Amino acid sequence: MRITAEVxxxxxxxxxxxxxxxxxxxxxxxSGLEVTVNQMSTQLRGExxxxxxxxxxxxxxxxxxxxxxxxxxxx
Numbered sequence: 001m002r003i004t005a006e007v008x009x010x011x012x013x014x015x016x017x018x019x020x021x022x023x024x025x026x027x028x029x030x031s032g033l034e035v036t037v038n039q040m041s042t043q044l045r046g047e048x049x050x051x052x053x054x055x056x057x058x059x060x061x062x063x064x065x066x067x068x069x070x071x072x073x074x075x
Contacts, residue, residue: 001047001048002045002046002047002048003045003046003047003048003051003075004043004044004045004051004075005043005044005051005052005055005073005074005075006041006042006043006044006073006074007027007041007042007044007055007071007072007073007074008040008041008042008071008072008073009023009062009069009070009071010069010070010071010072011067011068011069012067012068012069012070013067013068019062019065019067019069022061022062022065023058023059023061023062024037024042026054026057026058026061026062027042027044027054027055027058030044030050030053030054030057031050032046032047032050033045033046033050033051033054034046041072051075055073059071
């Protein structure tokens with residue numbers, strides 16, 4: 001099943017831009033997805049398993065860097 005997800009990461013700390021860029025690059029590294037980036041969000045299109053796996057891996061990587069953050073996701 002193909003889905004679209006729209007995600008926005010909001011790090012709750014200074015120097016947030018690098019965290020957001022790392023998150024986007026992490027999502028972009030996933031194969032088989034159409035990724036569109038704009039000023040407010042990143043859209044991912046692809047198979048359900050691929051989209052959810054990309055979001056999960058990018059979020060896990062972001063948590064490993066540390067610091068509080070908010071992820072808004074719409075599927």
